Amino acid sequence: MTTPHDAAAHITASLLAAAWRENLDGLRDNATVTPGPAPGQLTVHIDTSAGHIRATAQAGPFDQITPTGPIDCDGNTVTDPVTLLKALSPNAPEHLTRELDDAVTGLATALPRHQRLTDTIAETAKHHGATTTVALADILTDRQADFLPCRFLEPLAVDGHHLHPCARTRLGWNDADRRAYDLETPEPIAVRFVAARRDAIASATDDHGRDLGELLEHLHPPLRDLRDDDTIAIPVHPWQHRHLREGPGRDLYADGTLRDLPTRMDTEPTASIRTLVTADGSYLKCSLSIHITSTTRGISPATVHNGPILSRLLSEVIGGDDYLAPRIDILTEHAGASLPHGHPAARELSCLLRARLSDVTGPGELAVPATALAATSPVTGRSIAAELVDDSGLDAADFLHRYTFGLAGPTIRLATHYGIGTEAHLQNCVPTFRDGIPERVIVRDLGGGRVLLPRLAESGHRPDLHPASVITTTDAETVRAKVAYTVFQNHLAAVTTALTQDCGLTQDRAWRVIADTVDTLDLASGDRDFYTAATVPHKALLTMRVNPGRDIHVPVTNPLARP
Missing domain, CATH: 1.10.510.40 (Transferase(Phosphotransferase); domain 1)
Incomplete structure (x- = not known):
């Protein structure tokens, strides 16, 4: 049985690993390392203004460590990430404390749901005579026309981003939102549709000049009966729809730029949370104005504009290169729509329609x-x-x-x-x-x-x-x-x-x-x-939350370096 303590312990270990890897506040410069109790393990000793921190960890590449037991500070076991943060970086900003607390809440909510999901998979495997999860995915692919193996396997990674202590942060969501919209939800997510006035929208079209609304009519036929030549239909995550109506989109509804369409479409979440997969395997990358890992997950007009252009570029490059063609592919971003660049709510109402995996496998x-x-x-x-x-x-x-x-x-x-x-x-x-x-x-x-x-x-x-x-x-x-x-x-x-x-x-x-x-x-x-090279730059995700506003890279030891 998983408990909130399991979540706090995991986030605490992830925080120490990130601080060590990034040499946060120079902590690694004055630390000592001794051999651990098992091969490949080490014990790190870190002296800070708050006391002496000691932990045993598995050593990894690029100065990565994975703590394998209790983290001790002056003889006391550290059981939550905020306490550890205060010991490692006493001047860390308050927003990071909130993000870590929320990450613990998010993981604590996810773990029992993840357990139920994995129990169901194990029972299903037994029913089908599958001896591995991979074998079960193969069996279900053969037997169920609507089976999506990627969606089936994606929720197994319950911890999220393995290098970010705030991987399960969802600031902006309450408990009901987490249960309705996070990766482990067993129920479909009903995407809303809004009709947006064409003259107020930046539209990115596909190779044939078709816009997002036209393509969505094939994906969701009820939209055909709601077509209006003066508007374009845009899918909106249901949480974002509520957020829009209550805040940044209120004036757009009031002046007629936006109006709701009386239809919804069932989808499921992916690991990115803001990207949803439809029943046929198409993907909708939708604005979602909550804080996940390091940033709020809106989508810029530039990203929408560039999606189809980059897709055409990469398809042309890959298709014209004999080395690349059999080795790499992309999920084409067919079309998208957003509010224009410079609009106060420019990142709040964006969507890109992405191809299905079955299109390229x-x-x-x-x-x-x-x-x-x-x-x-x-x-x-x-x-x-x-x-x-x-x-x-x-x-x-x-x-x-x-x-x-x-x-x-x-x-x-x-x-x-x-x-x-x-x-x-x-x-x-x-x-x-x-x-x-x-x-x-x-x-x-x-x-x-x-x-x-x-x-x-x-x-x-x-x-x-x-x-x-x-x-x-x-x-x-x-x-x-x-x-x-x-x-x-x-x-x-x-x-x-x-x-x-x-x-x-x-x-x-x-x-x-x-x-x-x-x-x-x-x-x-x-x-x-x-x-x-002997060292390579590492994107310092924790340091960037301590000192927000810009990308920060720090050097880490490179296992690809030649003597």
Whole structure:
């Protein structure tokens, strides 16, 4: 039985791990490290103005640690993250205290619901004679025409972002909202639709000039009878709909810019929470003005404008590159709509319609959300990654080589040859497997990448991106840092941890495999030097909450460095 204490302990451990990794307030500079009680473990001793902190942890790559037992401060066990924060960083802002408290509440709410979900999966596996969760996903894919394996596996990752102590923060939601709309909800989320006056909306159309409203009529036929040539239908998350009517959209309703449509559509949440999946597998990325991890999840007009343009760009680049075409794909962002840039509520009423996974996968190809790879299987008690290794017939090192080649190969090629740095962290990637063997990777969100404009232009591409875009840069280091953090520190670090825990692979061996794989890739010399340097920049998510307002990177030890 899970308890609120389990949630507090997890968030407390995650906070210490982040503070150590990021060297928050220089705490690691004056710390001492001694061998831990088991191989691969260490004991950290941190002296702060509040006292002496001691914890045993599993060592990982990029200065990552995973605390494995109680965290002690001057002989007292620290049982909640706010107490630990005050000891680590006495001047930390009050907003971070609220975010950590809310993260504990969020995880405490999620854990018993997650337990019920995993119990149901285990019972279903027994009913179907499936000996693993992966096998059950395959069986249900074959037997149920409407089965969505990605949605089925996604809720297994109950902890959320594995490098962020505020992964389960949902500031703006109450308890009823969490239960209705968070990842573990067993009930459908009924999306609302509003009709927005066309002359007040910024619209991004698909390759054929069709706008969001036209495409939605195929997805939700009741909209056809509600069509109005002067308006465009926009899906709105039900929480956001209430938020709009009560606050930023009140005047828009009053002056007739917006009006509600008398129809709703059932959807389910994904790990990003603001992105919802429909019954046919299409995705709706909707504004959601609550604070999750580090920011409020509205969607800028620039992101909406750029979605279809980046989709066309990447489809053209990938389709014209013999190396990329069989190894990487995207979920096309077909069309979108938002209030215009500069509007006071510009981020509050945005939506992008994204393609289905079934549009880009074939028979026998299992799409697994990367967030689920390190999650525990309800059937075997091992990670989903370990089940895939067993299915593949490969040893763990060969599996990791193939996975790295399939992930790092195309994402680094996009960056080094075209200047396109995809944000290929766990949440944005859906790798596919055939009989357990890594096949390719699908990138399902294009909004957080970086585009090196000079390099892209050299490759013959000059997309008409929004002038207020935050994704464009003329600095190669920015794109390299994006790839290094998302591909290696976030994504592959989680996969290697799962394989070391369940498949007997050591961290040293795992990162030698990854380094050897990177050595085989076609990289510009400056890119290779960056990815294999002694240290690489790490996006300091906790430090950025202590000192909000800008991106902060700190150097971390790089396991890809060559002697």
